[in-house]
Amino acid sequence: MTPNPLALIAEITHRCPLHCVYCSNPLEMAAASSELSTEKWIDVFQQAGNLGMLHAHLTGGEPLARPDLTELIAGARAAGLYTNLITSGIGLAEMRLKALVDAGLDHIQVSFQDSREDSANWIAGAKAHAHKIELSQLIRRHKIAFTVNLVIHRQNIDHLDEMISFIEQLGPERMEIANTQYYGWALKNRAALLPTRLQLDKAMEAVAAAEKRLDGRIRVDFVVPDYYARLPKACMGGWGRRLMLINPAGKVLPCHAAEVIPGLQFENVREQSLENIWQHSPSFQRFRGEEWMPEPCRSCDQRTQDFGGCRCQALLLTGNVEATDPACTLAPAHHIVEAALAEANSTTAVSQPTSASSFVQLQRAENLWTYRTNPD
């Protein structure tokens, strides 16, 4: 028997008013017409609770795009789950926030794209920044946990100090400073997003100083950029070891990006129980344990810590899903990551808008990146 999963990631819709250039959604998104019903999601939360899961992370797309979000939060809470809403905040005003809190929302995580309005809107491809600030003030009137998430990359990392001070003023319990992870949209836009070594070193200093200064007041979580790491990340805490992700159409995946792996069939909660999928799905079993591992992973001391790194990244960068994650300095294919870093460090193109050039103008004038599109 495989130990129980700990948390459910519920991607309740892929619809989103933002178009962030590093969105973690797949390039092929689930159509609005394929989305699970309210009743089915509530049933899924019940199954998750019975399976011993502790947390439900409701995410998207933008989860607020679902008019039944309050019912879904209530359903997850009734199933005994700790409820976390991961949101841009667009579509949330006072009444709805109160309804969500009354329904049992435990934690809200609001993403910001930058501290500077022009740049934030440029990265999101939408005018969202000012609303997020207003919303943060509303959130602080409720007794729920509040996390501010900020994705950092080549275009905003140079003023991380300023961004940390900005978040501090919003008064969350936590800030998550996350380096971009290169899958889907972010991989497409990698050249515009991958920071230089110098940028990263400065950012790490800013984070270390903030951790010290804010200790006991705001917890600072830093997501390391794996391209610059010595060892790969234990993606999702290991394939099929801790988490289950359900996409808007009910497909059950071990991680956000798993659908890029050819040859894997993913079961659907419309047809099978979560427990059955967790215990018996060939896709969930595919990279559990160490049987599948190649060298150097198979005989490496780190294999119980990083589980060979990320399978999706291995596939996307090498074409071989069983390869050691190329982010690892011991990987035979590490030269692929080194080549990307060499390119990132040989140019200095930072294209942040000034107040004179709005993000709309920049979007038209430059082919710097591709904005995330919306599903049908």
Added chain:
Amino acid sequence: MSPPEDTSQPRLAAGCRWGGTEEARVILFPEGAIKLQGTGRQVLERCDGQRTFGEIIVELQSQFADADPAKIRADISQFLEQLRHKRIVDY
């Protein structure tokens, strides 16, 4: 960050709450959960925002009369400081 003072009133931080079953109680917080048994559970059950740190210490010192009272104080202080660092407890 400083340790709790005798007049501090420790409490669970916003969005942190009890969960699990009576036999296996956990504190749920945004990134995870901690299982609480024995003295850890006894301490946190008293962190209700009403009792002061000083009162909690006295209660536990009398309950565990065999243990060194100074060590009880030091251990609980350190325990709460660690939980505040993780933003699970406020005081």
